[in-house]
Amino acid sequence: MPHSPYSDALHRQDGSIATVLHDVARAHRILELEGHGDMSMGHLSYRDPHGRGLWLKQGNLGLEEVTGEDFILIDFDGNVLEGQGLRHLEWPLHSEIMLARPEVNVVGHSHPFHSTIFGATDAELGPYVNHAVWFAHHGVPRFTETSHIITTQPLGTAVARTLGPAEAVLLANHGVAFVGRNVKEATLSGIFLEKAAKAQLALAASGLGHAPPSAAETIEKHEVIYPERAKDNYWMYFNRKLDALEGRAGSGALRGYEGA
Ligand SMILES: [Zn+2]
Structure with a gap:
């Protein structure tokens, strides 16, 4: 049996946390x-x-190595309440966004190549492709107060302020943060941001003339292409893609937990 890093009986008895962490992994x-x-x-x-x-x-741990047991529970001041292993320095980015956005249950931070390059420009992410239409209501703001990593609560608060009601924020010359009410929405926010940034960089590099659809059409399109059933459909698609790559259903295949 794999060693469990959790000591708290509540966690072991509460299948729902383990189930969600399996999905977050x-x-x-x-x-x-x-x-x-x-x-x-x-x-x-x-x-x-x-x-x-x-x-x-x-x-x-690299993103591809994460299993459902690789999480620590911290309070909103960063104190570790459960679990072992290193606490990421940028924990305040997560805690301050969650404090500012009560409906958000999942926060992500990463350095995806195209979004990070796009974040280093002064361009606004436009609805040039349907992936960008995911952000139709609030756009994707850019945090420019610092390019440092977000290691303090005031910096986390500042990122949350720039994020506002949006699904994602560009951290200029650093990376991105993205959020969702659940793991499905947060994951799609991250994926669509990277696809949209990649497309807009390609458009800009092409030297060809281009224009986005109108704001009204973009909002309309958002309702049509991203209803709940479409979110479910895309989330399941990405899970099948992962399973196919890992060679079987379930988590931890890449890391070989069962053999350890
Ligand atoms: Zn970072």
Whole structure:
């Protein structure tokens, strides 16, 4: 049996946290497939349903290595309440966004190549392709107060302020943060941001004339192409893609937990 890092009886008895963390772990591995990997940087968190804080992926692991047991529970001041392993330095980015956005239950931070390059420009992300239409209502703001990593609560608060009601924020010359009410929405926010940034960079580099659809058409399109059933459909698609790559259903195949 794999060694469990958790000591708290509540966790072992509460299948719902373990079940969600299993999905959050899969989201890390899916995001690796979709261009979010950057060595051992990047992390997602899940709001503890008992109000204790948040479950944050532990440090020193690549996105593709994360399993459901690789999370630590921290409170909103960063104190580790459960679990072992390194606490990522950028924990305040997660905690401050969750404090500012009560409806958000999953926060992600990563350094996807195209989004990070796009974030270093002064261009606004436009609805040139349908992936960008995901952000039709609030756009994707850019945090420019610093390019440093987000290691303090005031910096986390500042990122949350720039994010506002949006699904994602570009961290200029650093990376991105993305959020959702659940793991499905947060993962799609991260994936669509990277696809949209890649498309807009290609458009700009093409030298060809281009124009986005109108704001009204973009909002209209958002309702048509991203209803709940479409979100479910895409989430399941990315899970099948992960399963196909890992060679079987379930988590941890890449890391070989069962053999350890
Ligand atoms: Zn970072």
